[in-house]
Amino acid sequence: MAHALVLGGGFGGIAAAHELRRRLPAADEVTLIAASDTFFVGFAKLWELGGIRPLADGTRRLTDLDAHGIRFVQAEITSLDAGKRTAETSAGTFTADGLIVALGASCSPKHRRFFELGVHNLYSANSLPAIKAALEEMRSGTIVVSIFGAPYLCPPAPFEAALIVDEWLRERGRRDDIEVVVTTPQPITLPVAGPDASHFLAEQLGARNVTVLTEHKVDDVEADGTIIFANGRTVHSDLTLGVPAASPPAVVSQSSLAGASGWAEPDRETFATNADRVYAVGDCTMVPTATAQLPKAGVFAEAEGKVAAANLAADLHGGERARFDGHGYCYLELPGRKVARVQGNFYAEPRPDVELSAPDEASFAAKQQWESDRLAQWFG
Numbered sequence: 001m002a003h004a005l006v007l008g009g010g011f012g013g014i015a016a017a018h019e020l021r022r023r024l025p026a027a028d029e030v031t032l033i034a035a036s037d038t039f040f041v042g043f044a045k046l047w048e049l050g051g052i053r054p055l056a057d058g059t060r061r062l063t064d065l066d067a068h069g070i071r072f073v074q075a076e077i078t079s080l081d082a083g084k085r086t087a088e089t090s091a092g093t094f095t096a097d098g099l100i101v102a103l104g105a106s107c108s109p110k111h112r113r114f115f116e117l118g119v120h121n122l123y124s125a126n127s128l129p130a131i132k133a134a135l136e137e138m139r140s141g142t143i144v145v146s147i148f149g150a151p152y153l154c155p156p157a158p159f160e161a162a163l164i165v166d167e168w169l170r171e172r173g174r175r176d177d178i179e180v181v182v183t184t185p186q187p188i189t190l191p192v193a194g195p196d197a198s199h200f201l202a203e204q205l206g207a208r209n210v211t212v213l214t215e216h217k218v219d220d221v222e223a224d225g226t227i228i229f230a231n232g233r234t235v236h237s238d239l240t241l242g243v244p245a246a247s248p249p250a251v252v253s254q255s256s257l258a259g260a261s262g263w264a265e266p267d268r269e270t271f272a273t274n275a276d277r278v279y280a281v282g283d284c285t286m287v288p289t290a291t292a293q294l295p296k297a298g299v300f301a302e303a304e305g306k307v308a309a310a311n312l313a314a315d316l317h318g319g320e321r322a323r324f325d326g327h328g329y330c331y332l333e334l335p336g337r338k339v340a341r342v343q344g345n346f347y348a349e350p351r352p353d354v355e356l357s358a359p360d361e362a363s364f365a366a367k368q369q370w371e372s373d374r375l376a377q378w379f380g
């Protein structure tokens, strides 16, 4: 009997655990360890923010994995010995025959300090009640959605948030008195999707009177709401919704899986690491493309988790191996319940071959279906 251990209960970890369960003999054990006992897709937070759908409606409990033959252990992982395939956790020591590391990204320590100075973390579900309360109260002033640094999770999400806030204010007749600004350290809105998609998104924001400040890397924030940029400019904000740069989780950066970047740097087709029968997937990895790196997004974490699980199952019992070919997509949600897809081959040379589909309501329905399919398959 073999034991496969999955560290992390997000997109990558859950997809990997299910794929392992599907491929491994029933006598083999699949264990998933995660600190949080709940799962929801990232965009469900923005739907809660915009009043589109309560977050609770899209939240599932990881204990439901037990009914699918996956043992869930809620515990804090404190260290990882990849060579020994051993994790130290608050629930004891776990050693396995194969390991898939899917611990996600953590928040840049520098940016964590900003959240102690009155900035709201747009990406944290815990911040949503305070953000909603602040929006309810606001009658005039400036709202800044600020991407503090890169890489950050889900490149389109901050711009989607700005459009959601814009719509929310318009519906309440407050938009004329409240300015909405998005700042990004990058030269265009969506470098990962290329100049055409970035231009399209900038036009959508412009049409809604949302100001976009590119090449504005945040250097510091002050308690009175002033945002200080590395280019010397300052912006006064009455309500700042901050997007932290992603940092490698300490458990990964302090392990032998970490490359020079501090992230796990697995093979980008098999997700094998430098340790035997140890794979790393999702946001805790740095996966190079011809021009930058694969976006940190759930669709990629899921695809990588499935590939890693197939390869680990083959390590343990033989059988077909899998490779990730770089194809994927991200959703870009626009006002009026319309969605465009940024899709293509992110591994293409000499640059990713990615394009933006025209936004439509059918793609919004497809995005809803995408979420409900996963919630049903993984937890139903």
Ligand SMILES: Cc1cc2nc3c(=O)[nH]c(=O)nc-3n(C[C@H](O)[C@H](O)[C@H](O)COP(=O)(O)OP(=O)(O)OC[C@H]3O[C@@H](n4cnc5c(N)ncnc54)[C@H](O)[C@@H]3O)c2cc1C
Pocket (backbone or CB within 6 Å): 007, 008, 009, 010, 011, 012, 013, 033, 034, 035, 036, 041, 042, 043, 044, 045, 046, 075, 076, 077, 078, 102, 103, 104, 105, 122, 123, 153, 154, 157, 249, 251, 281, 282, 283, 284, 296, 297, 298, 299, 300, 301, 330, 331
């Ligand atoms: C607002 C927003 C919108 C988004 N929209 C989209 C979208 O439309 N499409 C898309 O594809 N992606 C989207 N994303 C990005 C997506 O949510 C992430 O890229 C995805 O969750 C990454 O999956 P992962 O499995 O790598 O990591 P995560 O989902 O972050 O999972 C990490 C897991 O590891 C656990 N963990 C971490 N450290 C420890 C530890 N020390 N001990 C125990 N457990 C630990 C966590 O509890 C968690 O279970 C969005 C993100 C946000 C914030």
